[in-house]
Amino acid sequence: MIKLSKMTDYAVVILADMAERQNAEKIEQTSATVIAQSTKLPEPTVSKVLKLLARQNIINSTRGAAGGYSLNKAPDQINMAHVITATDGPIALTACVDESTECCDRAQNCSIKGQWNPLNRAMISALENVSLSEMMRGTR
């Protein structure tokens, strides 16, 4: 079944938690420990996800004592394509797309070589059109 990884699932929960906190408490930096307690997720996993998000500049990280993480954009400026790319890597619906050197070992027989791109573009744009704030609608 086509499905997102749990990492992406966690990422959305974590981002939603951060967005709520920043909106409610005007706190700039939040540590991984606090987020883990708030979301009830295991801390090492939370830490891993936060690291991935920081690497893509979706969130900001500050080292040292009193450090932590903070959102880099408003929730409605964060789209799902970006989040998924951070946690799962590039969005490509088949192995043929990202390997420019050769389609596959049967390239000479592959009658649809390179024809996956329209499908990929359709999917990516569908994901880009969903923002974090839309995912948070209906939150208590």
Add this chain to the structure above:
Amino acid sequence: MIKLSKMTDYAVVILADMAERQNAEKIEQTSATVIAQSTKLPEPTVSKVLKLLARQNIINSTRGAAGGYSLNKAPDQINMAHVITATDGPIALTACVDESTECCDRAQNCSIKGQWNPLNRAMISALENVSLSEMMRGTR
């Protein structure tokens, strides 16, 4: 990385092969053996994929001697959402979606419960808008 399974990849290649053959030779039934030779794919795998496609009524199967498979619809009536469902199972972007009983073991803490559905609908409709004949454009 989000990606389709090889089964889906094979399915499209096989369907394209069948479509070309039916269009060129006016042959109704084609055996798994012939398709395997034509696509250069291993026969057991081809057989497996054909079975999956037949189960979803994308293609027709006829048993017995002189039996085989044939397309059930015109290539432009076969969309990718249907094919992917046949080979990979239901399209759902998170484990939360298909389990109606409970979201996950942290449901009480999950602030975005049920909010994946808009994303799923966007993806499915993107996949429905790509037909097999569109995938075959540019074929030699």
Add this chain to the structure above:
DNA sequence: CCAATTCGTACTCTTTTGGTACTATATAAG
């Protein structure tokens, strides 16, 4: 009846994913 062909199930091997642990690095406070 016999040959050809699909159907269904089960099994094994490989790859990916999820989760954890450990060490290094950076920063603020005393």
Add this chain to the structure above:
DNA sequence: CTTATATAGTACCAAAAGAGTACGAATTGG
């Protein structure tokens, strides 16, 4: 300057999913 508190990076292991194969059952035409 030292220490406490954070993040950063890497590596590792167990569990799950995926890919491929094999074998027997069922069906149909000659």
